[in-house]
Amino acid sequence: MKIIVCMKQVPAGTKVDIDPETGAMKRLSGDTRTNPYDLFALETALQLREKLGGTVTVLTMGPPQTEEMMRDAYTMGADDAVILSDRKFAGADVLATSYALAQGITVLGGADLIICGRQTTDGDTAQVGPAIAEHLTLPHAAWVAEITGADESAIRVRQDLVSVSQESEIPYPCLITVDKDMCVPRLPSYLLKKETAARPVRVLTFEDLPDQDLSRYGLIGSPTAVVRMFAPPEREKQVYLEGDAAGKTDGLFAILTGKKII
Template structure:
């Protein structure tokens, strides 16, 4: 089985910089980490490989510093790592990002199963996985809580929604996004780190993708625009409210109204 896991490197703290002209995050030169939700996707892929065999490839779009994240993926046990890296990809919104990853998957020859974390901690849209599936024209199930069965032709998964539990079976190729309670991610292995220290991470530029139409990539290919983006403001100002519950609620109402929050 050929499995591709889409992962992303996200800021490690709220101390980030924003490009004032493009309104996008500056992703280079700052502490970053693997998107926490993607660790569950990696673990799901590795467990499926243990049961059904095959190859697990980690795929991301990002700057060169994403190689550090891919080294961690190797230490968890993935077989291959590919980074889609090109200045032309900068400033991508959900549509352009999903299209770039879709092109990356095509350039790798496709996959039987594609796994994504349910969302990222920087964008929180939860749209990338389903959008990739739509580009590929394959079935998908989002927010999977458990994998019930894996066969040579299909995968059976379980979703727990607020009102029901749904079981779905999909034939390959297909895509799933997984919830954080699906598995406990394994820790990176020092032994695997030594074994994969010389294993290369493959970089692909826009020129290596099947579609080179620049109207689909980066800022040009992004139909949505962020009007303003800024780091959270840090404030040490505190006001403590004392009194009975009724007095506290009245005072809270006055403060919120004064600040025009209600």
Template sequence: MKIIVCMKQVPAGTNVEIDPETGAMKRMSGETRTNPYDLFALETALLLKEKMGGTVTVLTMGPAQAEEMMRDAYTMGADEAVILSDRKFAGADVLATSYALKQGIEVIGGADLILCGRQTTDGDTAQVGPAIAEHMGIPHAAWVSEIVNVREDAICVKQDLASVTQVSELPFPCLITVDKDICVPRLPSYRLMRETEERPVRILSFKDMPDQDLSRYGLIGSPTAVERMFAPPETQKQVYLEGNADEKTEQLFSVLTEEKII
């Protein structure tokens, strides 16, 4: 089985810069980490590989610093890593991001199964995974909480949707987005870190894409734009209460009264 896991580096905190002209996040301006939901997708892929055999390739779109995340994926058990990195991809919305990733998937030969995390912690749209599938014309299932069964030609999954639980069977090739309850990601392996420290991370640029229509990528290919992005202002501060239980109760009552909560 050939599995591709789409991953993303996201800000590790709120200390990031915003481009005043485009409204896009300057991804080199602060510390980053692997999107937490993508770790569940990677672990799911590794468990399927252990059961069915095959390979796991991790794919991302971002700046060169994303190599650090890809090497972390190697230490968990990924076989290959590919980064789509080009200034022409910058500023992409869901439509342009998913199209570029679809093009990257074509370049690396496609997959039986594509896995994505439910959403990213910076965009929170939960739309990129399904959009990739729509671009590719393959079936997809979102918010997957359990792999019920997997065969050589199909996968059966349980989806925890807003008000119902649904069991769906999808023929390969297909795409699923997984929720955090599906598994517990394994820890990085020191042995794998040593074994993969010389393993290359493949870089693909715009010139490698099958579709050379620049209007489909990056800021130019994005029909939506962020009007404003900012860290929310701090509106409340912690209050520490001291004394015995009666004194703390009286202080708490005063605080709640002043805030007009009671």
């Protein structure tokens, strides 16, 4: 069983800089972390490998700094790690991102099963996984809440949709996106960290991809564009009023009238 897990490094908080020209986030301007939904995808892959055998490869698109995330995946049990990294990929929307990842999967020789997290915490579109499957013409199931069975020929899943639950059996090769709470991601292993310290993380650039049409990648290949993006305003700090009930009432009244709320 050859499994590929698509992962993404996302901002760890709201304090990120915005490019004034493109409206895109400067992803290296703040702290980052592994997209939480992708941890469920990786754990799902590792459990399937334990049951069926095979390998788990993690794949991401991003700057070279995403190697830290990939090494974290090694400490959880991933066998291989690959980064798609090239300035030509910058500014990609869902369509361009999914196409580049699909091309990367093609370079890796495809997979029996591709697993993605349900969505990312920075984009929240939940579209990249299904779009990858469409580019690769693979059957797929999104928002998988449970894997009810798996063998060497097919995987059986339950999807919790808006108002119904649906069970499907999907033959390999295929793609699924998994929801949270379907498993508990394992903790990183210190022993695996030591064992994989010298294990390489492969980097693929635009030149490595079979389709060299620049109009399919990055900002150029993105039919949608960000009109405006901004960080949410900081919330005001809490104010504690001291004194008796009458004094607190007068203080609250002064604050509300000062803000012209009343």
